Amino acid sequence: MEGSQWKGSALCQTRCCVQRPETHQSGGIPHCFPQFGPGPMQQHGFARNVNWSITDSEVTEGDPTVTLELKDDSYSRSMWDFSFQALYKVVLHSTSLSTTLKIINTDDKPFSFTSALHTYFSASIAGVSVKGLKGSKTLNKDPDPKNPLEGKEERDEVTFPGFVDCVYLGAPSELTLDNGLGDKIVISNTNWSDAVLWNPHLQMEACYKDFVCVENAKIETVQLGPKESWVAEQKIELI
Numbered sequence: 001m002e003g004s005q006w007k008g009s010a011l012c013q014t015r016c017c018v019q020r021p022e023t024h025q026s027g028g029i030p031h032c033f034p035q036f037g038p039g040p041m042q043q044h045g046f047a048r049n050v051n052w053s054i055t056d057s058e059v060t061e062g063d064p065t066v067t068l069e070l071k072d073d074s075y076s077r078s079m080w081d082f083s084f085q086a087l088y089k090v091v092l093h094s095t096s097l098s099t100t101l102k103i104i105n106t107d108d109k110p111f112s113f114t115s116a117l118h119t120y121f122s123a124s125i126a127g128v129s130v131k132g133l134k135g136s137k138t139l140n141k142d143p144d145p146k147n148p149l150e151g152k153e154e155r156d157e158v159t160f161p162g163f164v165d166c167v168y169l170g171a172p173s174e175l176t177l178d179n180g181l182g183d184k185i186v187i188s189n190t191n192w193s194d195a196v197l198w199n200p201h202l203q204m205e206a207c208y209k210d211f212v213c214v215e216n217a218k219i220e221t222v223q224l225g226p227k228e229s230w231v232a233e234q235k236i237e238l239i
């Protein structure tokens with residue numbers, strides 16, 4: 001943290017999350033906004049690469065709480081010419097972390113966006129499983145990220161025997177991650193309608209065994225008129 005700003009987003013402070021693996025310049029909970037994945041602007045949008053300001057910090061019933069803010073500026077407008085406000089509230093409980101993301105259209109014209117919380121979890125990848133996705137529609141980016149294959153998840157437990165990069169549309173609001181390190185983690189949400197599982201396998205040979213990304217996402221476009229807002233919550237809980 002530098003002064004009143006955090007780079008990119010709040011890092012997850014629980015022991016379930018990776019903080020910047022040495023060989024991969026990402027970790028914690030980067031924000032993908034206003035674009036998930038590749039598209040007209042930089043991969044996953046600009047929000048993860050810029051400084052957010054701290055607008056509020058307090059202790060709520062014993063739990064540290066911080067609210068971060070991002071607004072449009074000349075840099076964001078060079079890629080996405082809209083006025084917006086993003087507020088990200090993080091509450092650290094004893095065994096869980098809650099995050100609430102609110103996007104407000106402060107422009108006088110409508111805009112649309114996609115988004116994700118690209119959460120990194122510490123893991124021993126050979127022992128990782130994710131439960132709860134059976135029956136969801138899938139867009140599998142393996143083998144061709146530019147032409148994802150449509151399908152349906154048939155497994156009770158998704159494991160990571162190799163490269164995994166898959167979007168789950170209409171994912172359930174609760175998933176259970178076994179990180180292979182002895183932790184079971186429930187990832188629940190409100191209004192993050194989709195999910196993404198990602199492990200790069202040999203594309204990141206030096207670090208892939210040590211993390212997994214389980215992402216709450218909004219792959220289907222959100223449209224907001226002037227003054228309208230969108231809110232989604234995520235809770236990560238060790239059980």
Ligand SMILES: O=P(O)(O)OC[C@H]1O[C@@H](O)[C@H](O)[C@@H](O)[C@@H]1O
Pocket residue numbers: 026037043044118141145165166196198215
């Ligand atoms: O390397 P980046 O930009 O942080 O993205 C990592 C991965 O993020 C995932 O969310 C995407 O589904 C993958 O396709 C992508 O490779």
